[in-house]
Amino acid sequence: MKNNPKLKEMTLAEAVRVHGRTNGSRSPLTLFWTGSGIEVNLTGTELWIEVEADYETYEPWISVLLNGAPISRQMLTAGRYWICLFRGMSAGSVKHVRLLKDIQAMSEDPDALLQIHALRFDGDLLPVADKPLKIEFVGDSITSGEGAIGAREEMDWIPVWFSAVHNYTALTAEALNADYRVLSQSGWGVLTSWDNNPRNRMPRIYDQVCGLLSGRRNEELGALEPNDFRSWQPDAVIVNLGTNDEGAFHNAGWQDPATGERRKKRLNEDGSYNEEDLGTVEQAIERFLELIRSRNPRARIVWVYGMLGLGLMPAIYRAVDAYGKRTGDRNVSVFQLPNMTEETVGSRVHPGRLAHERAARELAGYLRGILPRAGGGSGSGR
Amino acid sequence: MKNNPKLKEMTLAEAVRVHGRTNGSRSPLTLFWTGSGIEVNLTGTELWIEVEADYETYEPWISVLLNGAPISRQMLTAGRYWICLFRGMSAGSVKHVRLLKDIQAMSEDPDALLQIHALRFDGDLLPVADKPLKIEFVGDSITSGEGAIGAREEMDWIPVWFSAVHNYTALTAEALNADYRVLSQSGWGVLTSWDNNPRNRMPRIYDQVCGLLSGRRNEELGALEPNDFRSWQPDAVIVNLGTNDEGAFHNAGWQDPATGERRKKRLNEDGSYNEEDLGTVEQAIERFLELIRSRNPRARIVWVYGMLGLGLMPAIYRAVDAYGKRTGDRNVSVFQLPNMTEETVGSRVHPGRLAHERAARELAGYLRGILPRAGGGSGSGR
Amino acid sequence: MKNNPKLKEMTLAEAVRVHGRTNGSRSPLTLFWTGSGIEVNLTGTELWIEVEADYETYEPWISVLLNGAPISRQMLTAGRYWICLFRGMSAGSVKHVRLLKDIQAMSEDPDALLQIHALRFDGDLLPVADKPLKIEFVGDSITSGEGAIGAREEMDWIPVWFSAVHNYTALTAEALNADYRVLSQSGWGVLTSWDNNPRNRMPRIYDQVCGLLSGRRNEELGALEPNDFRSWQPDAVIVNLGTNDEGAFHNAGWQDPATGERRKKRLNEDGSYNEEDLGTVEQAIERFLELIRSRNPRARIVWVYGMLGLGLMPAIYRAVDAYGKRTGDRNVSVFQLPNMTEETVGSRVHPGRLAHERAARELAGYLRGILPRAGGGSGSGR
Amino acid sequence: MKNNPKLKEMTLAEAVRVHGRTNGSRSPLTLFWTGSGIEVNLTGTELWIEVEADYETYEPWISVLLNGAPISRQMLTAGRYWICLFRGMSAGSVKHVRLLKDIQAMSEDPDALLQIHALRFDGDLLPVADKPLKIEFVGDSITSGEGAIGAREEMDWIPVWFSAVHNYTALTAEALNADYRVLSQSGWGVLTSWDNNPRNRMPRIYDQVCGLLSGRRNEELGALEPNDFRSWQPDAVIVNLGTNDEGAFHNAGWQDPATGERRKKRLNEDGSYNEEDLGTVEQAIERFLELIRSRNPRARIVWVYGMLGLGLMPAIYRAVDAYGKRTGDRNVSVFQLPNMTEETVGSRVHPGRLAHERAARELAGYLRGILPRAGGGSGSGR
Incomplete structure (x- = not known):
């Protein structure tokens, strides 16, 4: 269904793994470096993130990996808005989602910004284990x-x-x-x-x-x-x-x-x-x-x-x-x-x-x- | 620059090649089948398209090829909005852009829809030649x-x-x-x-x-x-x-x-x-x-x-x-x-x-x- | 050592697997078709075969596989003589040897002939199992x-x-x-x-x-x-x-x-x-x-x-x-x-x-x- | 034909390129190092070499490349004898043949020896150019x-x-x-x-x-x-x-x-x-x-x-x-x-x-x- 009434919204909870050096805040999470991002294990059918992007010259791009496979890559134009990472999946099974900032920190563009404010999803977030x-x-x-x-x-x-x-x-x-x-x-x-x-x-x-x-x-x-x-x-x-x-x-x-x-x-x-x-x-x-x-x-x-x-x-x-x-x-x-x-x-x-x-x-x-x-x-x- | 004052907006002009069976209208252009889409040769620095997407169950996805190389793939959630295909490129040189509907016509979802209403760009659209x-x-x-x-x-x-x-x-x-x-x-x-x-x-x-x-x-x-x-x-x-x-x-x-x-x-x-x-x-x-x-x-x-x-x-x-x-x-x-x-x-x-x-x-x-x-x-x- | 005193000579015993259609004789064994040949499991250190080759126009070629890997391929000029397939290997371990006729039966050369008369080796011949x-x-x-x-x-x-x-x-x-x-x-x-x-x-x-x-x-x-x-x-x-x-x-x-x-x-x-x-x-x-x-x-x-x-x-x-x-x-x-x-x-x-x-x-x-x-x-x- | 009456025999003429360090003699040519050997351009239909091999433990192996492609590889058992490198080819066209010693100089076997005494062929030997x-x-x-x-x-x-x-x-x-x-x-x-x-x-x-x-x-x-x-x-x-x-x-x-x-x-x-x-x-x-x-x-x-x-x-x-x-x-x-x-x-x-x-x-x-x-x-x- 187009509008999923079970969706709930929250800031980046503990269960969300964060990759890359950060300022310590998860509300919002600022992604500075290339390869930085978040990793999520979700039992739900649908997942959105609220992003905020800005720049004068160099706009951010992100990639999404679902269960390890790259499924999308897109430019983020300026503004604060919601992006759907997946929808329509079976409830119950654990989906492993990774979102990466695809571009480097832009030293030449002081206005460049990429933040994640919140998640919207149904089902449960499960912890993401550290790798060895x-x-x-x-x-x-x-x-x-x-x-x-x-x-x-x-x-x-x-x-x-x-x-x-x-x-x-x-x-x-x-x-x-x-x-x-x-x-x-x-x-x-x-x-x-x-x-x-x-x-x-x-x-x-x-x-x-x-x-x-x-x-x-x-x-x-x-x-x-x-x-x-x-x-x-x-x-x-x-x-x-x-x-x-x-x-x-x-x-x-x-x-x-x-x-x-x-x-x-x-x-x-x-x-x-x-x-x-x-x-x-x-x-x-x-x-x-x-x-x-x-x-x-x-x-x-x-x-x-x-x-x-x-x-x-x-x-x-x-x-x-x-x-x-x-x-x-x-x-x-x-x-x-x-x-x-x-x-x-x-x-x-x-x-x-x-x-x-x-x-x-x-x-x-x-x-x-x-x-x-x-x-x-x-x-x-x- | 974030906001390009030279951008102009128009419906899909003759110079835009359309691929796939259509209803004959370019205003908007409805994309029915997988692999359908548009092909553009543009001398400008920036290109946007205005899309309209809808569905009850099966949302559309698109891919973009720039000069023949896939550069982005994204889900289109419901609504009518602008998507930037590229920006910040050098003026003058011809960029060959191809946008494809990445998913099939969805016989099971009567509400599924993907349309392109308009383009926004600077520079000139040049004709796209037929292939032999x-x-x-x-x-x-x-x-x-x-x-x-x-x-x-x-x-x-x-x-x-x-x-x-x-x-x-x-x-x-x-x-x-x-x-x-x-x-x-x-x-x-x-x-x-x-x-x-x-x-x-x-x-x-x-x-x-x-x-x-x-x-x-x-x-x-x-x-x-x-x-x-x-x-x-x-x-x-x-x-x-x-x-x-x-x-x-x-x-x-x-x-x-x-x-x-x-x-x-x-x-x-x-x-x-x-x-x-x-x-x-x-x-x-x-x-x-x-x-x-x-x-x-x-x-x-x-x-x-x-x-x-x-x-x-x-x-x-x-x-x-x-x-x-x-x-x-x-x-x-x-x-x-x-x-x-x-x-x-x-x-x-x-x-x-x-x-x-x-x-x-x-x-x-x-x-x-x-x-x-x-x-x-x-x-x-x- | 150059001359191995333990070598014994025998015609193609039962333990030697023969591949390809034959006339029934193993003394000598005539190889007619391409891919025909013999397969041997040997515990010894050294293995020779006595071949006889003839032709008017199209000389025979053979290949040898040792433990499954191709190790040699050679033309056989006319005559009856001994060829060494391997020597100097460790006694005891089983070496699997396969010799193949590398060329087709030559319908245009009535004189074409390839035969194996005998083996010379030390150690023991072990049976070669049928493949399933x-x-x-x-x-x-x-x-x-x-x-x-x-x-x-x-x-x-x-x-x-x-x-x-x-x-x-x-x-x-x-x-x-x-x-x-x-x-x-x-x-x-x-x-x-x-x-x-x-x-x-x-x-x-x-x-x-x-x-x-x-x-x-x-x-x-x-x-x-x-x-x-x-x-x-x-x-x-x-x-x-x-x-x-x-x-x-x-x-x-x-x-x-x-x-x-x-x-x-x-x-x-x-x-x-x-x-x-x-x-x-x-x-x-x-x-x-x-x-x-x-x-x-x-x-x-x-x-x-x-x-x-x-x-x-x-x-x-x-x-x-x-x-x-x-x-x-x-x-x-x-x-x-x-x-x-x-x-x-x-x-x-x-x-x-x-x-x-x-x-x-x-x-x-x-x-x-x-x-x-x-x-x-x-x-x-x- | 099995016996080619046009074959003539000669020691390694000037036209034969020799590879690898040698003692200066071509009659016979002693091949010491791996990769050493001879290179020949021949217009004839057939080419043989007379080799002499010896060893106590480690027998020599050679490979032959015809027009750049490996066509044979074989063990040389002890003795002095003729080997046919090719036969039956068209007269006139130039065949480029390279014979390499496939194994290293054997420091542990004082008896190891590989020599080329002579060639036997029809047609003409053409010079082999230096590579740049x-x-x-x-x-x-x-x-x-x-x-x-x-x-x-x-x-x-x-x-x-x-x-x-x-x-x-x-x-x-x-x-x-x-x-x-x-x-x-x-x-x-x-x-x-x-x-x-x-x-x-x-x-x-x-x-x-x-x-x-x-x-x-x-x-x-x-x-x-x-x-x-x-x-x-x-x-x-x-x-x-x-x-x-x-x-x-x-x-x-x-x-x-x-x-x-x-x-x-x-x-x-x-x-x-x-x-x-x-x-x-x-x-x-x-x-x-x-x-x-x-x-x-x-x-x-x-x-x-x-x-x-x-x-x-x-x-x-x-x-x-x-x-x-x-x-x-x-x-x-x-x-x-x-x-x-x-x-x-x-x-x-x-x-x-x-x-x-x-x-x-x-x-x-x-x-x-x-x-x-x-x-x-x-x-x-x-």
Whole structure:
């Protein structure tokens, strides 16, 4: 029936699992990062969520997985309204529903917003169990799934081409039966962004809930507040950074608008990396490892790299090595991911769905070898 | 920018291609069949459509393809409202957009409705060229894409599990560079439906725009009007019927509520099909071929079968043979599609996405051999 | 050690399984048909066989499978000599060895010969168990695996391009856990060969051990003797004929050198098959079905067709239907195999390894549905 | 015809391309290393080679590729005799034939021998052109293709399980259109073998033709002579060593039979590698890089690793880095190969054919990016 009289409305109860760093509020729940969202076990026939979306430029997109299978993906235009996730199902049986924010936190759009205010459903919410493993991913556009959807010729930088579903993060977590969080931003690096801007580095905002956001609303929403690391301690932190730091060697320099100071990672005349500038990248890697370790004392830290070239791999190995030697921390390693090929390229000359599937297969295999509680067989397939 | 002042609104202009049988009106455009929809070439940055949806039980779903790649799929809840198909793209370049109704016409829900009232966009609409080939598909749940989406364990009969995109019809047409139309209904057959109901046969309604719909609104919308066959003459008609006629041999009989008369296709004691009843199926096939031929004088007609078993294949061959011998029509043939396997099953124990991809690969290969204007290389892949 | 003093020599003992129709002698064992050979379970470290090969034109090739995996394939030049199948293995464990004749019986070379005289080995021969299912394949070049090996550009008609291993017969049997025999000859049909020669039809020689061979030696070896059908009753007979009968419609006619009589299957002016000639093909199919049934009373008979086009499929269905109606035999059916594509073509414009793998996958799936004792999961993979 | 009167016999003429390090003699040609062999372009109908094989324990195997496709693989038992590579082909057209030694040089069997004495053929030998690229591979059992053939359960250490054809070396060279040579030995490392024996390290014998062989005959054949590096300068040297050095940390120590001295790479109590012992491995890597560079001044050197675990990867990166820093040599890099998985394992718990195909795909992609003359598209497929 079109109008189900049994529907009841409530804010996000305890039984609803929340994924991703939050400001602590569930009323409403603000979704900052890509891959963040909610997970629900419901015995009822119908489920709606009340969302609120806003933006100046970059509108949010969401995906819904029902019993593990992706069933919908849609743009959320500005406003506060109800969306139906499913209806007409049999009463009694448990439906497992997962809603994900499909796009990254948008550092360039202070008005970007995605919130979930409430649920409307019949039947009962049952608890969603923790998975036996927790993984945190930190990265750039690759980790944001930029290019994992859309035609190859697409070149506009817009949200539609981002996917949190056909993404090596989600696929790796699925293969290992892990809960996961993602922190990522296109163009950012460990020392600077692709255009040599030193503000646009992930370590700078690692301690905050979602520190790359700007604007008063995001501040009021707590995006800049310290993250509560104790509440979610991952078994592994996967850092996929370096691709934009490498790009910065080849791109124009950046001038600080305040001081006029110029920043530029330099190439030698023979095209090799300037050693001094390479050294600053390595120091940035070391410092980030220290920071991650201080916040995640028991996590395996894996620096992954290679889906868009291997240029900085020796520097990454040196830095991880130096960090390990200096600190005695043996719980850190490096893993090379398969490079994108002509066969696996997606939109925006970024890794496509097939590239993410290959990366997930290799990474899941690696993690299975080093994480005692990693689950599953050999597949990362969906 | 959130609110684009350059947006203009209009009803579906000539430049918009419409797919699927319609009542002739574009204001609004009523989408009856699965795979029906619109195709647009737009130079602008943003495109919205105003939809109107209604239903008592089975809500509509749509999918959007941008430059050939699926980018969104969503449920349309009841009401009349605007949906944004894309925004924020570069002005000037031509975006090719296709919106498809993802679910079949719903014979069981007289209130089911999907209409497009208007477009809102900036830039210019450019004409969409005809493809060099036209194909019409007539079938049952397989052709409706039932089960092509969703987890394997799903068993509820609800719209979400239908897909017009991961469907052998769309994939075959894409492989051959063809425009196409689909007429299909779950459970229906060429003589009776799975439950022996003689009303639920596709030939009965082949002459009407969408004659399986009921209710006053559908009647007023012209669903029961004669279809204008002259306006769209296909190069090929692909009939994928027989699976439910076969099922009817194994299922309980049907009693006519008006007359009390009982109908039942019978099995012999040894489990083989009763010859008399098999004969009535063959006669129904012959009659349907005559009807299709009378409406499509130049079309190649191909009866395809086999994605859910081969039980009636000898009867189909006999009937096609008898029809050809009797009429001298040489432009009719039979083609076996690959059976669903454990590896390719989808939801609702129906062919999944992989089964549809395999079927499309084989069917496209076959049609390429017999249709002079069939395009493309060897792939039906997406 | 190079010379193993423990080796003992013996003729083919009872423990050695023999595959394929034979003249009854194991001393020596004459291998007539493709896929024929021996199967051995040996606890020893080393195994040799004494072969004798001869030919005027077409030399024999063999393949060896060790514990199910192909390990060698080689030409056998003329002479009588010893070949080592394996050496240096651990004593005690059971090695399962299978040697296959990789090429078809060569009707055009009366001197062609392949015999196994003796074994030399250490350790013990253990019995090889019967598989729970028996399948007989009857076919033409497709069934002979012509083109399943070699580069695509190869066009010489020579034995090297034949494979009994990467062949749908072997792959189907493996998938179903079946013993199997193959009777096949390139260019032959059910009524005539590709060049309209009525002598070159498989039914003519079905009753003999290997009746397509000529020459005094083959006659002395018993190739023309009646086959002992009682000794090996298959659960299924798979007939893959028709491709050359179809070709004969398009090729030049044949003149009987004795009588001067001409034979030619004719096309109508519009390119369709002449009905009268098509009728003789259908009669030939019916008669062959009668013959097969008379020799294999309990076997499921399946006529398969389609790996090189579907031209005669309606005639095959008609003939099978007519046979079934006339005789009441319900244990006969038709199954379409996937057509060769640009992707799956092998050498000599014949089905390649990938085409055989696909055909085996589909055929094994079909047979699993109709043969109660058919084994295995879904794969035919090796 | 069985006996071709046009056959002529000759030793290996200039037109015959020889692959692999040799002692300089073509009369006979001694094949030392896996993947070594001959390449012939022949217009004739028939080709034979006269081989001589010997061994005490490990017999040689060869594979033949005809126009690029593998057509035969066979064991060569002891003796001097003729083998027919093909016969019955059309005169005139050019047949490209490649014969490869399928197994590694056998350091444990001083009697192992494989020689080619002469050719017998009709028609003309045409020159075989150099490929635009040359690659040298140096490695252990992985590079020897141990396990790339045979059933998974096989555990005997015998030649049959080695393949030079389904091997990442051959597949990478094919994908890049490169000539190549392989130096490899199961169990050997860069510092020691798997059992800590310091003699069994590839650098020790890199300067010799095939210095790991022993026995008077090999010495007389020139196996221990200095290799003539000037005659074959590769564009790339791929070193795939470290897997056995890593294994040595976990295995028992080795005692020098002469001095009684013990050698053992040690693990710390927490299971990590002893730093001092790790340092000696790194020094060995550095020294080997120096040696390779001194012999191959212009070659790109790539150390690859990872098909059987990543344990020593940090040490490899450190050593390559230290070498580069110390020498200023920028033409050296490291590349991680995909790890073997349950899906890709072959016989003897070593990488199977699928693992080699994946490794070749990744390595070819990497080399295509750094070698200017590397050919081809994206595939390494055969």
